[in-house]
Amino acid sequence: MESIFALAGQNLSSPIILSFVLGVFAALARSDLSFPEAAAKAMSLYLLFAIGFKGGASVAAYGLSLNLGMAILAGLFLSAVLPFVAFFLLKILTSLDTTNAAAVAGHYGSISIVTFVAGTSILEAQGIASEGFMVAVAAAMEAPAILSALWLVARSKAGQTNGGAQFDRRLLQEILFNGSIVLLVGSFLIGAVTGERGLASIESFIVAPFQGVLCLFLLDMGLVAGRGLRDGGRVLKPGIFVFGVVMPLIGAMIGLALGAAIGLSAGGVALLMVLSASASYIAVPAAMRVALPQADPAIYLTLSLGITFPFNLVIGLPVYVAVAQALLGGSS
């Protein structure tokens, strides 16, 4: 326990966390500091490309263990099931109606790729190895949660009246081929195909400056999250807030159990915990606006970006890594 606090303390004093904190502070202080939308999007494309490519290259280097298939299945399962857990918890903790609860639940089954990236950074800093294919698992976890959320609405009374969930083939194709899935899987495959030689040719672009770009990106996320908290704070009833902190812990525990069961390494388990604990704030909100327009975006965006993301970043990540390492790591 003590060492977990020490880890959290050390994590807290890393440039990436402090950059996020700076962003939140600037937004709360109503500074006009801001990143152009194009710059934010460019950084996110860079991070997706780099993390995917590195994962693929590492698979090429260390071989594709049989676990890949299992891990992807585990990811699909987690993404599909966690929304039910989240929905149940929301019904206990909050007074959200079915539509809003399902919309929020969908976010928690899906993932936040930047949380994943921050998780890999911590692993690297602590010298803990992890399976390169975990980025493919991340990609696999993006979408199923959306279907679960829509199903939750469809089978309810709200789903039968009032338009309900607007689901169709088009939405399905948008979800499956959304930009981050395509880029993540695509660059993963490119990394896997080109391997060491490919990595060597672009290493000084995707490896060396990675941490620095991540700092600026987290600064931007801090600005956006802080703005969200400032403007969307009204939705933050205590029950909702509690959900935003408890749900990631529950998700992480389920991820831990499943990751250990399928025999991932300590690092891989930590990453599966991170994925389970994290909540989407890009792909799922867009899908929800199309499919569940009645759900209030202020609720799911504030929860996902304003509560759970910072919680994971600052407290969750070092805890998940420490727990995985304690239970499954050889030494440490």
Added chain:
Amino acid sequence: MESIFALAGQNLSSPIILSFVLGVFAALARSDLSFPEAAAKAMSLYLLFAIGFKGGASVAAYGLSLNLGMAILAGLFLSAVLPFVAFFLLKILTSLDTTNAAAVAGHYGSISIVTFVAGTSILEAQGIASEGFMVAVAAAMEAPAILSALWLVARSKAGQTNGGAQFDRRLLQEILFNGSIVLLVGSFLIGAVTGERGLASIESFIVAPFQGVLCLFLLDMGLVAGRGLRDGGRVLKPGIFVFGVVMPLIGAMIGLALGAAIGLSAGGVALLMVLSASASYIAVPAAMRVALPQADPAIYLTLSLGITFPFNLVIGLPVYVAVAQALLGGSS
């Protein structure tokens, strides 16, 4: 021949080609993956600056051989003459009217700088030296083709009626001082003036991450080209398609002859082939919209970006390099 296929195969499995392929795939799959316009433009400015500067610095290092003047003259000549070849070929292969054929022809006399950049990457990867001043030749080849295309329209019947080519001093100055010419020539001169010391001071910006930026830029070009093929596919009559594949080969052969005649190195000849084979998709289209508004942009953009660019990237480049090396290279 065999080794050319081997080269093409190796080329095909490089991160830059695969990134382009990923982009095309994403566009055809109607993914919403996209780069902000500002990011695409920023990457192109980076590539122009870096390639120009490196060319200049290399001239500073290895001295300005007498060939520079000859090579620039050769470039101007190729740019001015290739449109006539292309026009003639189009009249044989397609049923395009004079205006559209001339507009397309102008694109093939001019150049695509990213094709040139990809060509230098292959040379570097294979350790083949080339003249640093070839970037100046690239800049020289941007504009003359436009004048040839407009002349082709002006002397035709279409040119006498129907508005014809809208050519004036203003357009001339826009063509000569268009952004990519100014940046390419400017950074070439800066590289030449500041030399080794200058290069050392910004090397870790313009050299180290270069290949990685090129990957992302080609991913973006794949997205744009794929979108163009999806929407503009209707113009792709067989004759047009054949032109898009045959013209670069003819261009490359003419470039080969001229490059060998003026005594360029094997690498320099390869690059002159690449320049001759490539077709403009930035400067010339903009000039054509002003000067030949009757010409259908779907035709020249689909051809240049959708057919010839991928053809050169995937098949052409390794072939041109292998041919130049086989005929003119000392060893290997």
Added chain:
Amino acid sequence: MESIFALAGQNLSSPIILSFVLGVFAALARSDLSFPEAAAKAMSLYLLFAIGFKGGASVAAYGLSLNLGMAILAGLFLSAVLPFVAFFLLKILTSLDTTNAAAVAGHYGSISIVTFVAGTSILEAQGIASEGFMVAVAAAMEAPAILSALWLVARSKAGQTNGGAQFDRRLLQEILFNGSIVLLVGSFLIGAVTGERGLASIESFIVAPFQGVLCLFLLDMGLVAGRGLRDGGRVLKPGIFVFGVVMPLIGAMIGLALGAAIGLSAGGVALLMVLSASASYIAVPAAMRVALPQADPAIYLTLSLGITFPFNLVIGLPVYVAVAQALLGGSS
């Protein structure tokens, strides 16, 4: 004196100066070369983050000398007082009315961070050490000058009639928490807290490519400054032009005296001279549009960006460094 010319000559042939010159040339030649607004802003965020972080990390490494407090006080004092000097000089040299003279004066008390960055580059190139906390001094000097300028208007006749200066709490908070101050101070603190370990983790992002980004940013500034000169040239009466060249020299001398008095190193004194000599072109113009809308922005922007910035960049910086080094440097 001779060696100052040599230095200026050497400075003139550095890639960053030549990039600026290229930008000015392109703008005057009416080239369409331009950076997207988002790219320009992204580069400026990068530069602020990097320079702040490095300053903080250097404070962490070399300890926080007692001088920091003194230097910040000196900065605040310079920023508050220089506008009075500038106002007085403008009243002598030009026929600007009180409002316009005060608006211009505010710009010269405040600072240009990119001039500061270029100054640190010269110091680094010459191997002259300087206090890391000088970036904090830079941040401290951004705002006070605005208050001085507004006070100059408020106590005048123009201030009593015609709306005068529109100053309120809101403007004060906008000035104090403007993006560049928050980012500079924030990244300075992050650098100071995370120290050597933090710097190591993002060094290949904020140190290695720094000079190259600076080149592109100065290219962009050259484009903007050249456009300003082309369009705003009409305001450049001789007296105004003379002010734009003389005021930085006076500012530098005052900075020199104060810096030497509080015991800064030669490098630190040089940077204080640079800050005093430089004129704001981001924060102060925005504040002036709100508070002194009657003042003509063409005057202060053309002066600050079109005259004083290039003057400092090309001639001023090497001179300030040489003078500081001659008077206070141990050897060389």
Added chain:
Amino acid sequence: MKTHKAKRVAIIIEAPMESRLTDALEKAGVTGYSILPVLGGSGRSGSWRRDGQVGRAGGMVQVVSIVKEERLETLLNAAFEMVEHHMGVVTVSDCEVLRAERF
């Protein structure tokens, strides 16, 4: 200069609905439209801005279409169906156009 009466329809709609709306317009026989960016705004559901955002949710775009009067009703029906359950503002105003043959 000869001008012709037409209607200018401007639809501010959530960005994730953009392609659905433009498809609906095309189905409704609209011959042209343009998409304009929106930086931020405020309405009953709070305020928003694009700065620093990566996702498309929480952002609007504006689709503008100039149509002949006789096509207006079809267009509005198509647009209404799209915005019905969504945030969004639909306005119609009179205008005159050059080159009426294009609409």
Added chain:
Amino acid sequence: MKTHKAKRVAIIIEAPMESRLTDALEKAGVTGYSILPVLGGSGRSGSWRRDGQVGRAGGMVQVVSIVKEERLETLLNAAFEMVEHHMGVVTVSDCEVLRAERF
């Protein structure tokens, strides 16, 4: 499709004044507005463009608000106070809106 009369107010204003204007609109009881980017322009004080600029001075944005006729006067008074000493253009035009209950 049932439409309702309303007014479309478009205010081109200096970027540094944007938040002051929108606050004033909110105080004046406006229920919604959208902010559109402007790339460049020209007027009595010369011409400008955003390309390559870092600072907000020397740039304009456009604030568009659709309001019921009865709110127009309050809105214009609020807007006028903001642009009075500043560059800027305020235009009002008639329009029809769907879903009048939103305004």
Added chain:
Amino acid sequence: MKTHKAKRVAIIIEAPMESRLTDALEKAGVTGYSILPVLGGSGRSGSWRRDGQVGRAGGMVQVVSIVKEERLETLLNAAFEMVEHHMGVVTVSDCEVLRAERF
């Protein structure tokens, strides 16, 4: 608030023609205009979008100018000459302006 009648002319034109159009407007005595970005669109010549594009061809911008009624005809003549052989849409609508002395 006292308002004055004016005309709002909006011209969607190919980006490579932008500076030619604004020069023509200035020659026609227009005192001011603003340039707005367009992200994409669709028309008789197909559809386009700016995303990921580097070149200016294959993109449009919108030039908006508020003019006094008496200047309209000259402006439209100037605009028509520019769009004549080009893609583009020219619309005119009635509006009211504050501060008529500015136009």
